[in-house]
Amino acid sequence: MTSAGDPDANAGGDDHGAAALDGEADFADPTTNQSFENALAKARDRTRLTVDDAVELLATGTERDGIDPARKEAVLEAADRRRRETVGDEVTFVANVNNNVTTACNTGCLFCNFKDSAHAFETDSDADHPGFTKTPAESQAIVEDALDMGVYEVCSVSGLHPALALNAEHHEILAAHDNPASEVNYKPPSRYATDPGTYVEQIEAMSVGGIHVHSMTPEEAYHARRGTNWTYEAVYDRLAAAGLDSAPGTAAEILVDEVRDVICPGKIGTDDWVAAMEGAVAAGLDVTSTMMYGHVETVEHRAEHLRVIRDLQDRTGGITEFVPLSFIHENTPLYRHGVVDGGASRAEDELLVAVARLFLDNVDHVQASWVKSGDAHGLKLLNCGADDFMGTILSEEITKRAGGEYGEYRSFDDYVEMITAIGRTPVERSTDYRTRRRIDPEDDPHGPELGPRADGTPLLAGSSTGGESGVESAGADN
Numbered sequence: 001m002t003s004a005g006d007p008d009a010n011a012g013g014d015d016h017g018a019a020a021l022d023g024e025a026d027f028a029d030p031t032t033n034q035s036f037e038n039a040l041a042k043a044r045d046r047t048r049l050t051v052d053d054a055v056e057l058l059a060t061g062t063e064r065d066g067i068d069p070a071r072k073e074a075v076l077e078a079a080d081r082r083r084r085e086t087v088g089d090e091v092t093f094v095a096n097v098n099n100n101v102t103t104a105c106n107t108g109c110l111f112c113n114f115k116d117s118a119h120a121f122e123t124d125s126d127a128d129h130p131g132f133t134k135t136p137a138e139s140q141a142i143v144e145d146a147l148d149m150g151v152y153e154v155c156s157v158s159g160l161h162p163a164l165a166l167n168a169e170h171h172e173i174l175a176a177h178d179n180p181a182s183e184v185n186y187k188p189p190s191r192y193a194t195d196p197g198t199y200v201e202q203i204e205a206m207s208v209g210g211i212h213v214h215s216m217t218p219e220e221a222y223h224a225r226r227g228t229n230w231t232y233e234a235v236y237d238r239l240a241a242a243g244l245d246s247a248p249g250t251a252a253e254i255l256v257d258e259v260r261d262v263i264c265p266g267k268i269g270t271d272d273w274v275a276a277m278e279g280a281v282a283a284g285l286d287v288t289s290t291m292m293y294g295h296v297e298t299v300e301h302r303a304e305h306l307r308v309i310r311d312l313q314d315r316t317g318g319i320t321e322f323v324p325l326s327f328i329h330e331n332t333p334l335y336r337h338g339v340v341d342g343g344a345s346r347a348e349d350e351l352l353v354a355v356a357r358l359f360l361d362n363v364d365h366v367q368a369s370w371v372k373s374g375d376a377h378g379l380k381l382l383n384c385g386a387d388d389f390m391g392t393i394l395s396e397e398i399t400k401r402a403g404g405e406y407g408e409y410r411s412f413d414d415y416v417e418m419i420t421a422i423g424r425t426p427v428e429r430s431t432d433y434r435t436r437r438r439i440d441p442e443d444d445p446h447g448p449e450l451g452p453r454a455d456g457t458p459l460l461a462g463s464s465t466g467g468e469s470g471v472e473s474a475g476a477d478n
């Protein structure tokens with residue numbers, strides 16, 4: 001991968017690479033030494049699955065093309081049963097707020113339309129951009145508002161702004177390079193219209209009032225140590241001291257380098273991603289794990305990705321949940337350049353959740369995402385092996401900019417109505433799932449009670465799907 005040695009390989013950002021992509025994503029059809037029937041029998045017996053088993057289940061058999069509906073139902077049923085035996089009938093969700101600090105990023109991932117080229121943020125640039133950078137004070141104000149609403153967690157993932165450094169010492173190291181922009185993807189904050197502060201300052205600003213700070217993906221941790229020989233553990237130690245509580249395992253995409261070379265050549269490689277996650281756990285943090293699928297990869301890549309996560313969990317035990325992120329294609333370079341003609345089908349989404357539940361026998365929680373799938377299909381995924389329905393999030397930028405259409409937040413009333421409609425028990429959780437509160441559906445209206453300032457007052461009024469109501473002020477970007 002390129003980012004370690006050549007951080008500016010994609011400088012200027014978005015999609016110039018895509019034109020060169022045609023044909024590069026042509027991976028061979030998967031084959032295995034396993035049969036679908038044997039793989040299914042192993043899954044039903046709780047025998048640990050191999051990568052070949054997972055491939056057979058994800059493909060509903062590799063001996064023929066397309067998904068077989070009857071075989072798919074058998075896989076979903078096995079996964080739903082496994083979910084019930086492992087975690088029961090509760091469906092959890094967290095009262096959280098998203099706070100993306102900046103959209104400025106030069107990494108150039110071809111599946112991403114969240115980022116804006118960082119040069120457009122420079123003081124002397126007259127380029128227009130739809131994005132934002134927040135100061136630490138602005139991040140803090142968003143967290144304070146959310147705390148008042150009863151929120152438990154702030155989830156903060158951001159672009160890799162060239163002026164972001166871990167702390168003052170990191171700024172000095174980066175600035176000392178002869179050509180910091182091309183050698184270490186660094187420009188001083190004075191070059192930009194808005195200074196995002198340092199990573200430590202942002203985390204300190206967000207870590208107020210007892211909120212749980214969920215932030216610093218492996219890619220962001222790489223950015224917070226670029227140009228130094230600091231270990232990931234040392235970087236996460238410093239961030240934990242600033243108030244970081246857990247780290248999101250995004251930037252995983254597909255953890256197979258031949259896929260990363262196509263969709264995110266500027267990102268860290270699989271080994272670095274794993275090293276970052278291990279560093280976070282060594283620093284005492286919980287982590288989540290994700291897979292962004294439904295673009296150029298094959299089912300073999302999906303299965304191999306699950307193996308990387310399961311091995312990581314065998315070694316660390318630090319992963320609280322697995323979050324499947326179905327690729328939203330509409331506004332992305334991959335789609336606009338014709339490299340892909342859409343995302344995953346609903347059947348593929350269901351099989352991915354199911355096989356994750358069956359393969360990841362050491363990760364308790366599998367998440368369904370209403371942001372990516374919408375409410376109705378999100379609920380269906382809760383009957384395919386998932387047991388968590390993410391969080392209220394209050395505002396959303398990544399999926400919205402990619403063309404997602406399922407809105408930006410959900411209220412507690414929305415959650416209780418949806419979860420009881422499928423006959424399950426709604427449960428408010430902490431980020432780490434260790435604190436849980438079963439919600440009595442009869443006792444409405446419903447609001448958060450686990451947040452440091454929560455008193456059961458409804459988070460937001462009314463239905464949330466259309467993005468109406470006063471939520472804009474809660475997630476305000478500048």
Ligand SMILES: C[S@@+](CC[C@H](N)C(=O)[O-])C[C@H]1O[C@@H](n2cnc3c(N)ncnc32)[C@H](O)[C@@H]1O
Nearest residue numbers: 111112157158159217219250251292327328402
């Ligand atoms: C936008 S990045 C922000 C954090 C940081 N820049 C990073 O890459 O880790 C967070 C994650 O959003 C997900 N994402 C980005 N674009 C997406 C899309 N079009 N569809 C689904 N997920 C997407 C990817 O998994 C990515 O790692």
Ligand SMILES: Nc1c(NC[C@H](O)[C@H](O)[C@H](O)CO)[nH]c(=O)[nH]c1=O
Nearest residue numbers: 094096155323369371372390391431
């Ligand atoms: N699935 C998505 C999530 N999931 C993360 C959760 O909201 C929460 O932060 C995590 O479970 C830790 O408690 N977040 C998004 O912004 N978008 C998603 O699609």
Ligand SMILES: N[C@@H](Cc1ccc(O)cc1)C(=O)O
Nearest residue numbers: 157248249250288323398399
């Ligand atoms: N914010 C990410 C998703 C995410 C964040 C944190 C997690 O722990 C998991 C997933 C997205 O919208 O794609």
Ligand code: SF4
Nearest residue numbers: 105107108109112159
């Ligand atoms: S996924 Fe993250 S690193 Fe990649 S372009 Fe988007 S914001 Fe930047």
